[in-house]
Amino acid sequence: MTIGELARASGFRVETIRYYEREGLLPRAHRWRDNNYRDFDKEALARLHFVRRAKAAGFTLREIRELLDLSLTPGEACGEVEALLSRKLAELDRRMAEMHRMRENLAALLASCRAGEAEGACPVLRAMRQ
Amino acid sequence: MTIGELARASGFRVETIRYYEREGLLPRAHRWRDNNYRDFDKEALARLHFVRRAKAAGFTLREIRELLDLSLTPGEACGEVEALLSRKLAELDRRMAEMHRMRENLAALLASCRAGEAEGACPVLRAMRQ
């Protein structure tokens, strides 16, 4: 798969894919011998899908690289891996809880907005104070 | 309340608070006439709490400013407000769904990690392919 095809398949731009390769989120792609073009496999596409989801979940590129690197450890050195994973999980749970509260806030706000305002000003401020 | 007190109460740094004021996330603080020090009220603290939660929920500063600005609209011009809010809500739901999937991935990964690997390599790759 050329970089352009991978871009179309993954939804990332060509330049971004090159950047990700440089940053170690993708393994250095193997090259078509004669023209020096990159040649990607299914694996690369799977990684990009993972990257997209991880980004949507709020992980940084550095963290995503760490997660991806875990997948390549021999399975032996699993202790440190486990620690990292549970830290990430706890963090994710915290963020999800925040998002849930945020969602409640916005939904209540929207509802009262639709109900057409008893009071003078939108009640965001009330919602805001937690 | 001085900026330093507000910083301690909110958990944001003094410099960050000045920056947020510049960027319109806080209203221009009123000043102690003689010494030109800012004087903040409870309202400012409430806004900063909201900012913290909104950031944790993945909103950008620009979006947070938009949300805060909604709270100041007269309640009359509510239609456009409603549109913005439901866009944000939908977006939030998408992100929460992503995070949920991510969480499942990581939890499964952690479980198999703890179970001590039947196969050779960590099964992140499997989890990764969705």
Next chain:
DNA sequence: CTGGACCCTGAAGTCAACTTCAGGGTGTAG
């Protein structure tokens, strides 16, 4: 009345995550 903790401003610096640029090679349809 001085030392240290606090406040002010405007400008420059930093970091992550890209994007754009300059300058050049490749491949194929007409």
Next chain:
DNA sequence: CTACACCCTGAAGTTGACTTCAGGGTCCAG
């Protein structure tokens, strides 16, 4: 054989969200 879409590299530029810096005023405990 040339026009056009694609590929390459290294370096510089951009954006968002801060942080640091330079240079200065304020306040109060000892």
